[in-house]
Amino acid sequence: MLYRTIGKTGVQVSILGFGLMRLPVIDGNSTKIDEKKATEMVRYAIDRGVNYVDTAYPYHRDSMTKSGESEPFTARALRNGYRGKVYLATKMPCWLVKKKEDLTRYLNEQLNRLETDHIDFYLLHNLNKGNWEAMKKVNVFEFLDKAIASGKIKYAGFSFHDEISLFKKIIDSYDWSFSQIQYNFLDENFQAGKEGLLYAAKKNLGIIVMEPLRGGKIVNFLPERALKIMKQGATKKSIVELALKWIWKHPEISTVLSGMSEKQHVIDNINYAEQEEITHLSDFDISLIKEMKKVFRDRIKVNCTSCEYCMPCPAGVNIPKVFSYYNNYFLFDSDSHRKNVKSMYNSQLNDDEKASNCTDCGECEKKCPQNLSIRKELKKTKTLFEG
Numbered sequence: 001m002l003y004r005t006i007g008k009t010g011v012q013v014s015i016l017g018f019g020l021m022r023l024p025v026i027d028g029n030s031t032k033i034d035e036k037k038a039t040e041m042v043r044y045a046i047d048r049g050v051n052y053v054d055t056a057y058p059y060h061r062d063s064m065t066k067s068g069e070s071e072p073f074t075a076r077a078l079r080n081g082y083r084g085k086v087y088l089a090t091k092m093p094c095w096l097v098k099k100k101e102d103l104t105r106y107l108n109e110q111l112n113r114l115e116t117d118h119i120d121f122y123l124l125h126n127l128n129k130g131n132w133e134a135m136k137k138v139n140v141f142e143f144l145d146k147a148i149a150s151g152k153i154k155y156a157g158f159s160f161h162d163e164i165s166l167f168k169k170i171i172d173s174y175d176w177s178f179s180q181i182q183y184n185f186l187d188e189n190f191q192a193g194k195e196g197l198l199y200a201a202k203k204n205l206g207i208i209v210m211e212p213l214r215g216g217k218i219v220n221f222l223p224e225r226a227l228k229i230m231k232q233g234a235t236k237k238s239i240v241e242l243a244l245k246w247i248w249k250h251p252e253i254s255t256v257l258s259g260m261s262e263k264q265h266v267i268d269n270i271n272y273a274e275q276e277e278i279t280h281l282s283d284f285d286i287s288l289i290k291e292m293k294k295v296f297r298d299r300i301k302v303n304c305t306s307c308e309y310c311m312p313c314p315a316g317v318n319i320p321k322v323f324s325y326y327n328n329y330f331l332f333d334s335d336s337h338r339k340n341v342k343s344m345y346n347s348q349l350n351d352d353e354k355a356s357n358c359t360d361c362g363e364c365e366k367k368c369p370q371n372l373s374i375r376k377e378l379k380k381t382k383t384l385f386e387g
Contacts, residue, residue, distance in 0.1 A: 006206030091125035161369025178206035
């Protein structure tokens with residue numbers, strides 16, 4: 001497997017990282033991680049050379065105001081010597097910080113939850129305009145300096161969800177070691193995008209990529225027209241391999257986080273990462289990606305990645321699910337498909353989860369890292385599916 005250096009840190013990490021955000025769960029309950037399956041997946045990946053493991057305070061939770069199950073699970077999965085084989089990354093829940101003392105309190109809590117005396121790569125989670133202003137008010141720079149000096153964290157970074165202008169301001173405000181951005185072949189000009197990628201690299205920051213498959217949507221929602229493009233192209237590569245290699249061909253990127261929910265995902269992604277020509281895409285492959293980019297851009301109505309930061313909705317609307325049905329409705333040129341999606345929306349969502357329950361309070365838009373006009377799109381969804 002190829003290893004790359006994370007910017008100025010000098011640390012060599014596997015080009016494929018394991019993001020513990022979408023682990024297998026029991027009975028569809030995100031808070032009930034299937035411990036046996038998930039542990040097997042994580043340790044298999046580490047045994048095959050993956051050495052960057054990423055989690056966060058809220059992963060596998062039922063509310064953004066609560067701690068999730070991912071950090072405690074990570075601690076258990078890394079027992080029996082596995083902790084010493086990886087660089088561990090987790091994130092400060094910035095939206096929960098109300099005063100200066102909260103910074104130290106959450107860090108200490110996370111160290112306990114992760115059963116470790118230090119965190120290798122510590123991120124300020126989900127920096128947008130609001131969270132950034134809140135972090136500056138509690139003097140987060142002093143906190144990071146002290147945490148590094150004490151050995152509780154090794155390197156400081158941040159994950160980002162906002163406009164490129166803010167991204168540059170944040171980078172220039174502190175001696176960061178790395179940053180984590182959303183990047184894939186659909187998102188070259190979204191949020192930090194390619195401009196941010198190159199700006200961070202120029203400052204010698206390591207670049208960690210999240211959402212390489214847009215939460216699986218690039219794979220699971222492949223339109224008929226895109227399937228034809230793949231078949232006509234007669235390429236031996238899958239859409240997953242093309243998408244990952246498109247990212248890996250950027251030398252500025254240190255590692256790509258994949259939120260793998262099945263062992264086969266782990267096996268396939270590691271096999272892609274172990275290929276000799278991991279960063280090579282032929283001109284033909286690149287042309288296929290360009291054609292598929294246009295297909296997706298023409299189809300996707302709401303750029304929701306199902307991160308669930310907007311949840312819980314005060315009125316009970318299941319915003320990510322509502323938008324997944326809305327986007328899915330437009331992805332295929334099939335009357336039967338659209339009829340089926342409409343039927344699924346009305347039968348598989350509880351009445352209080354549907355778009356019609358939106359009270360127009362706007363709380364979701366304050367928390368949305370994609371800055372979506374959620375209320376406006378919910379009204380469109382209501383009209384389409386509920387009349």
